[in-house]
Amino acid sequence: MSVYSLNGRKALVTGANTGIGQAIAVSLAREGASVVCAGRRACDETVGTITQAGGNASSLLVDFADPMAGQGLFDGEGYDILVNNAGIIRRADAVEFSEADWDDVMDVNLKALFFTTQAFAKSVFASGGKGAVVNVASLLSFQGGIRVPSYTASKHGVAGLTKLLANEWAAKGINVNAVAPGYVDTNNTEALRADPERNRAILDRIPAGRWGAPEDIAGPVAYLCSPAAAYIHGAVLNVDGGWLAR
Ligand code: NAP
Numbered sequence: 001m002s003v004y005s006l007n008g009r010k011a012l013v014t015g016a017n018t019g020i021g022q023a024i025a026v027s028l029a030r031e032g033a034s035v036v037c038a039g040r041r042a043c044d045e046t047v048g049t050i051t052q053a054g055g056n057a058s059s060l061l062v063d064f065a066d067p068m069a070g071q072g073l074f075d076g077e078g079y080d081i082l083v084n085n086a087g088i089i090r091r092a093d094a095v096e097f098s099e100a101d102w103d104d105v106m107d108v109n110l111k112a113l114f115f116t117t118q119a120f121a122k123s124v125f126a127s128g129g130k131g132a133v134v135n136v137a138s139l140l141s142f143q144g145g146i147r148v149p150s151y152t153a154s155k156h157g158v159a160g161l162t163k164l165l166a167n168e169w170a171a172k173g174i175n176v177n178a179v180a181p182g183y184v185d186t187n188n189t190e191a192l193r194a195d196p197e198r199n200r201a202i203l204d205r206i207p208a209g210r211w212g213a214p215e216d217i218a219g220p221v222a223y224l225c226s227p228a229a230a231y232i233h234g235a236v237l238n239v240d241g242g243w244l245a246r
Contacts, residue, residue, distance in 0.1 A: 015086030019186035023214030070116030166234030182240025207242030
């Protein structure tokens with residue numbers, strides 16, 4: 001079997017109804033994993049794409065606006081892969097940024113990610129198995145950004161937690177890593193593409209000369225879940241068309 005194969009593995013992908021999460025679910029299924037697509041809306045399109053291609057997938061309604069929504073999700077279910085992809089962004093000048101826009105983003109992007117991952121690890125440790133966690137970080141895990149204070153704080157937090165959890169669990173059978181996508185064409189970045197000046201400035205700085213597609217992120221995530229990445233712990237892999245190299 002290929003070292004990239006996910007045959008026989010069971011994965012949960014959060015926010016799998018659209019964008020990067022959808023592409024990740026499709027990619028994991030293509031490598032042989034059975035994929036549970038978790039979202040606050042049904043992931044019917046994603047499940048349809050996977051099953052039509054002969055893969056195995058189902059949809060699960062979970063709203064991570066409740067940071068403890070992941071409790072009990074994994075117990076006895078045989079999961080060995082978790083991809084924390086669900087995320088939101090709010091834009092406003094820092095001087096006017098509201099508490100609600102702070103709390104909503106931190107709850108979904110950081111607090112839910114931590115407690116969902118904790119629940120996953122408890123179930124893996126209880127079963128005596130092994131596991132892989134991939135968190136979806138951001139360029140704003142490294143850079144400051146502008147007008148997105150809670151998003152930047154949350155994604156810096158995701159990079160930090162990725163390393164902390166890797167330190168605690170590397171010897172216990174769970175690989176924890178992250179990908180840091182660059183500018184990817186999804187709902188999350190619609191406002192940027194709609195602004196011709198921002199769009200041009202962004203494109204001018206990307207060595208690859210184009211926005212990323214969700215599939216550009218999905219392959220590296222599948223790799224980090226695979227046996228080929230067994231000795232990778234605590235990495236935050238930039239998948240950004242070269243943005244951070246510049
Ligand atoms: P997207 O199309 O808006 O996808 C975000 C996903 O998260 C959607 O499935 C969304 O569901 C889900 N979600 C949001 N709040 C949720 C909640 N409370 N409970 C459950 N699911 C929830 O944007 P995307 O670009 O694919 O974003 C995916 C991840 O990539 C995010 O973590 C984002 O921060 C990260 N990222 C994106 C970029 C980029 O350029 N696009 C760059 C760096 C990092 P709904 O469809 O119901 O809203």
